[in-house]
Amino acid sequence: MTRKFDFLVLGSGIAGITFALKAAKFGKVALLCKTTLSESNTSFAQGGIATVMYEPDNFEKHIEDTLIAGDGHCNLAAVEKVIREAPAAIEDLLSFGVDFDKQKNGHFDLHREGGHSEFRILHHKDNTGFEIQESLVRQVKAHPEIEVFEYHFAIEILTQHHLGEWITHHTPNIECYGAYVLDQQTNQIHTFLSKVTLLATGGIGNVYLTTTNPGIATGDGIAMAHRARAIVKDMEFVQFHPTALYHPGEKPSFLITEAIRGYGAVLRTLNGKEFMLKYDERGSLAPRDIVARAIDNEMKIRGDNFVYLDVTQKDAQTTKREFPTIYKKCLELGIDITKDYIPVTPTQHYLCGGVEVDLNARTSINRLYAVGECSCTGLHGANRLASNSLLEAVVYANAAVNDASKQLDMLNFVDKIPDWNDEGTSLPEEMVLITQSFREVEQIMSTYVGIVRSNLRLKRAIHRLEILYRETENLFEKSVVSREICELRNVISIAYLIIKQALLRKESRGLHYTVDYPERMKKETHR
Numbered sequence: 001m002t003r004k005f006d007f008l009v010l011g012s013g014i015a016g017i018t019f020a021l022k023a024a025k026f027g028k029v030a031l032l033c034k035t036t037l038s039e040s041n042t043s044f045a046q047g048g049i050a051t052v053m054y055e056p057d058n059f060e061k062h063i064e065d066t067l068i069a070g071d072g073h074c075n076l077a078a079v080e081k082v083i084r085e086a087p088a089a090i091e092d093l094l095s096f097g098v099d100f101d102k103q104k105n106g107h108f109d110l111h112r113e114g115g116h117s118e119f120r121i122l123h124h125k126d127n128t129g130f131e132i133q134e135s136l137v138r139q140v141k142a143h144p145e146i147e148v149f150e151y152h153f154a155i156e157i158l159t160q161h162h163l164g165e166w167i168t169h170h171t172p173n174i175e176c177y178g179a180y181v182l183d184q185q186t187n188q189i190h191t192f193l194s195k196v197t198l199l200a201t202g203g204i205g206n207v208y209l210t211t212t213n214p215g216i217a218t219g220d221g222i223a224m225a226h227r228a229r230a231i232v233k234d235m236e237f238v239q240f241h242p243t244a245l246y247h248p249g250e251k252p253s254f255l256i257t258e259a260i261r262g263y264g265a266v267l268r269t270l271n272g273k274e275f276m277l278k279y280d281e282r283g284s285l286a287p288r289d290i291v292a293r294a295i296d297n298e299m300k301i302r303g304d305n306f307v308y309l310d311v312t313q314k315d316a317q318t319t320k321r322e323f324p325t326i327y328k329k330c331l332e333l334g335i336d337i338t339k340d341y342i343p344v345t346p347t348q349h350y351l352c353g354g355v356e357v358d359l360n361a362r363t364s365i366n367r368l369y370a371v372g373e374c375s376c377t378g379l380h381g382a383n384r385l386a387s388n389s390l391l392e393a394v395v396y397a398n399a400a401v402n403d404a405s406k407q408l409d410m411l412n413f414v415d416k417i418p419d420w421n422d423e424g425t426s427l428p429e430e431m432v433l434i435t436q437s438f439r440e441v442e443q444i445m446s447t448y449v450g451i452v453r454s455n456l457r458l459k460r461a462i463h464r465l466e467i468l469y470r471e472t473e474n475l476f477e478k479s480v481v482s483r484e485i486c487e488l489r490n491v492i493s494i495a496y497l498i499i500k501q502a503l504l505r506k507e508s509r510g511l512h513y514t515v516d517y518p519e520r521m522k523k524e525t526h527r
Contacts (some may be wrong), residue, residue, distance in 0.1 A: 001189045004413055005030040005147070007404070008178055008194035010154045010221060012037050012518055014129075015372030015393035016200030017136040022401040023196075024145035026408055030192060031207050032152045032181060034201075034216045034483075037137050047257040048100075048123030048134075049093075050116070050387040051086040051466065053108055057118040059083055066388060069115045069287045070381020072508035072524040073234075077133065078378040081359055082388070082395045089394035089468075090122065097135040100124055102215070103184040112262035113386035115287035121387045126257055126323040132390065144190040151184040153483050155420075157368065159199060159225050162417050169229050169268075176368035177414040189420040195411040196404045199225060199355060199363075200397075204238075204494045205252070209446035210347040212244055214365060218487040221374040221492035225355045226493055231364040234353030235494075236502035237382050240451050241349035242291040243267075245342065247333065253347045254329055257337040258386040259283055263322060265311040266312035267295065270304050289383040289511045292346040296451045299345070308341035346451060350389065352380040352511065355500070361400035367411065369400040370518045382510020433475065434484050441491050451497055453514045462499045468492055 006027025011014045011034075020029045033039070052062050062083045067074050094100075100122045101109040111121035124131035140146050158177040161167045167174060178193040195506040201221030205213025226232050242468035243261070244253035261267075261284045267276050280286035286294075295307050313320055316338035320327050323337070330337050354376040361369045361377075372393040379392050469492050476485055507521040508514055 001188070002089060002193060003030065003190060004193045006408060006527065008032070008192050008197045009200060009373075010179065010198065011372070012039075012148075012356070012447060013200060013202055013372060013393070013398050014132055014136065014390055017140055017272055019141065019198050019200065019328070019371060020146050021096070021136070021139055021402055022398060024143055026401075026405040027145070027195075029146045030148055030169075030194070031140065031148045032154060032192075033148065033150045034220070035155050036150050037148055039214060039216060039516065040262070047113060047126075047259045047387050048111060048121040048128040049090070049390040050385070051090050051122060051391060052083070052120055053110060053122070056508050057120050059308070061117050061376075062086075062120065065115055065117050066379070066385045067381070067497070069385035070379075071289075071383055072381070072520075073237075073509060074076075074381035075378020075387075078357060081399075082377075082392050084259070085395045086391055089391060089398065092394060092398070093132065096139050099135070099432065100128075100133050101207030108402075111259040113258040114261055114282075114285045114291060121259060121262070123259065126259065126325045129390070149181075149183075151487065153182045153184055154179045154201075154220065154224065155182055155189065155481060156180045156484055157226050157455070158191075158414075158417055159365065160230050163414070167229055171229065173366060174229055175366040177417060179224075180420050181481060182395065182486070187480075187482075189422070189481060191417055191419060193242065193413045193417065194317070195367065195408055197368050197402060199368065199374050200372045201374045202497055203373045204351050204491075205348050207441060207445050207491045208500070209350040209442040210251065212241055212252050212253050213348070214252055219351075219371065219374075219489050220488050222235050222489070222497070223490035223493040225363065225365070225370065226366070226497065227304075228365060228368075229424050230368065231356040232354065232376075232497055233356045234376050234382075234501070235497040236505050237352035237380070238348060238498060239288060239348040239352060239384055239450075239511050240292045241290055242295055242346050243309055243344040244349075245329070246345045247489050255349070256326060256344055257323070258288070260311060260323060260326065261487050263311070263319075264314050265309050266313075266477075268293070268308040268310050269298055269302060270306075270308065272308075273434075275307075279310045287417035288386065289382055289513075291523050292451055292514050295344075295346050306343040306345045309344045310341050311337055312339055319416060350384055352376070352382065352384050357396070358397040360403035361396045362403065369404060371396045371400055382512065397517060422480060423491035425478055428478050431484065434488050436493065438488050439471060440468060441465070441488075441495055445495050445498070449495070449502065451513065451514070453502060453505070455514070455516045458499050458503050462496070462503070465492060465499065469496065
C-alpha cells in the first residue's frame with residue numbers, strides 16, 4: 001500500500017509532535033510511532049526545560065553556561081538561536097496546555113541544575129517530560145489534519161537510490177521522498193510518500209547495557225540517515241547521566257534528576273565522605289561530564305559499584321513535595337530519601353551528536369529535516385547542559401516548519417518508488433541469533449566505549465563489531481523484515497559511528513575522554 005502526506009513525521013516525542021502540530025496548518029501530516037503515541041524519551045525527562053525568566057538571569061548568562069558546558073565545541077549561532085528563542089518556545093508549550101509549577105506569588109517555580117549559574121529550569125514536579133508529552137498528545141488526538149500511525153516502524157528513508165540510482169557520500173542533491181514503513185500489527189510493509197520528511201526518532205540508549213532511555217531508543221533515525229548518505233557528526237560525545245538509581249537488572253535505569261543536586265543533594269562515597277570538591281570547585285553542581293567521570297573514578301579507586309546521593313539534610317516535606325516520583329520509586333525499594341542515602345551510578349543518558357542540521361533543521365539531504373536528540377545542531381557541543389534538550393527540540397521544530405512550509409507548494413510526490421521487495425526471504429530460523437547479537441553490542445559498548453576510553457579498547461570494540469555487522473547484514477538479506485532485525489542493524493550502525501568518530505578525535509574534550517590523549521589538542525573556537 002502507498003500512502004501520501006505533505007509531511008511525514010517519524011517519532012512522537014516533543015520534537016515530532018511540536019512539528020506535527022505546527023505543520024498541520026499547512027498540509028496533511030502522518031505521525032508515525034514505533035509503539036504508542038505516549039511512549040518516547042520525552043516522557044522520561046524528569047528535570048525540566050531551561051529558559052531565562054526573571055532577573056538577575058539573562059540570555060548572556062544562559063549562553064555562557066551552555067558554551068562552558070559544551071567545552072569549546074558548540075555552534076555559537078545555534079546557541080544564540082535556541083536561548084534567545086526560548087521564551088517563544090515556552091509560550092508554545094503553555095498554549096498546548098503544559099502545566100509548569102508556580103509559586104504562591106504566581107511566578108514560575110524555577111530549579112537550578114549542574115552547570116547553570118542561575119535558577120532557570122521550568123518543571124512540573126519531577127516528571128516534567130511526562131506532563132509535556134501528555135499535553136501534546138491531547139492536542140494531536142484532537143487535530144483533524146494529523147493522522148497517527150501507532151506501531152509503525154520506519155525501515156528506510158526513500159531517496160534516488162530506490163529509483164535505481166547509485167548514491168555515495170559525494171553524490172550532490174540527494175533527496176528524500178518518504179519512507180518504507182513496517183506495520184507491526186499486520187507485518188505488511190507500506191510506502192509512505194511525502195513532500196517533507198522529519199526525523200524525530202530520539203536517542204540511542206539501547207546501544208548500551210544500561211541506559212535511562214526507554215526500550216524504543218535504538219538510534220533508528222540516525223542509522224537510516226547514515227545509510228542514505230546524510231552527514232552524521234559528533235557521535236563520540238555520548239552523555240552518561242551521573243546519577244541513575246543503582247538497581248541492577250532494571251532497564252531502563254531510573255533517573256535521579258539533576259535538579260535534586262541543584263536543590264542541595266550532595267554526592268558521597270560509601271563511607272559517607274563528600275568527594276566532588278576534589279574534582280571541581282562547583283562540587284556536586286559541576287557539569288555532567290565532570291561529575292560522571294569523578295564518580296567513575298571514585299568507584300574504580302574504591303572498587304565500589306555505586307556512590308551515594310545525600311539529600312537528608314533538606315526539609316523532608318519539601319523534598320517529598322518537589323520530588324514525589326523519586327520519593328515514591330525509592331520508597332518501593334526500601335529507601336526513604338528524607339532519611340537514607342540514594343545509591344546512584346552513571347548510566348548512558350543522551351547523545352550530543354547525530355544527523356547534522358543547519359539553523360533551519362535541514363539535513364544534508366534535501367526535503368529531509370531532523371529535530372531533537374537524533375539531530376546535531378551544535379547547541380550541546382561536546383557536553384549537553386542540563387535541561388537544554390527539550391528547549392532545543394521545540395525551537396528547531398518551529399524552525400523546520402517555518403522553512404519547510406515555504407517550499408511545500410514547489411515540491412511534488414515521487415510516484416516511481418517500487419514496493420518493498422522481500423522475494424526470496426524467509427523467517428529467521430532462530431530469533432536467538434538476533435537477541436544474542438543485540439546483547440553482544442550492548443556488552444561491547446559498555447565494556448570498551450564508556451566514560452573513559454583508550455585506543456586499545458576502541459579498536460577491540462570495532463573488530464568485534466565488524467563480525468556482528470557481517471553476520472547481521474547476511475541475516476537481514478535472507479530474512480523477512482521484522483522490527484527486531486532492523487533494530488539490530490541500527491544499533492550496530494550507531495555503535496560503529498560512535499567508535500569510528502571517537503578514534504578520529506585525538507584529544508579529550510567534554511564527554512569524550514581517552515587515556516591516550518588526556519589533553520585537548522587546542523582550544524577550539526565556537527563554530
